[in-house]
Amino acid sequence: MKKYTLLFLIIGAISLPSLIACGGDEIKTDAPAEIAKEQYRCPMKCTEEILDKVGACSVCGMELEKITKS
Ligand SMILES: [Zn+2]
Numbered sequence: 001m002k003k004y005t006l007l008f009l010i011i012g013a014i015s016l017p018s019l020i021a022c023g024g025d026e027i028k029t030d031a032p033a034e035i036a037k038e039q040y041r042c043p044m045k046c047t048e049e050i051l052d053k054v055g056a057c058s059v060c061g062m063e064l065e066k067i068t069k070s
Contacts, residue, residue, distance in 0.1 A: 040064035 041050050042057035043065040049057075055064050 039067040041067050 037052060039050050039052055040054055041064055042060065042062055044057070044060055044062060046059045047057060050067065051064060056062065057064060
């Protein structure tokens with residue numbers, strides 16, 4: 001019975017780091033396939049309006065700031 005316990009511990013010791021390493025690979029993110037679209041929004045967030053080009057806020061007139069999507 002002790003032999004099996006030792007074997008289990010050895011298998012556990014070998015498989016655990018490899019499982020962690022495997023998980024680490026999955027966390028690694030690839031660049032999104034879709035083309036990053038630039039979006040602009042009022043820096044004061046006084047409106048939910050999001051435009052795809054540079055402009056001024058229709059409410060406060062401030063220059064829209066670029067939204068960086070992650
Ligand atoms: Zn505004």
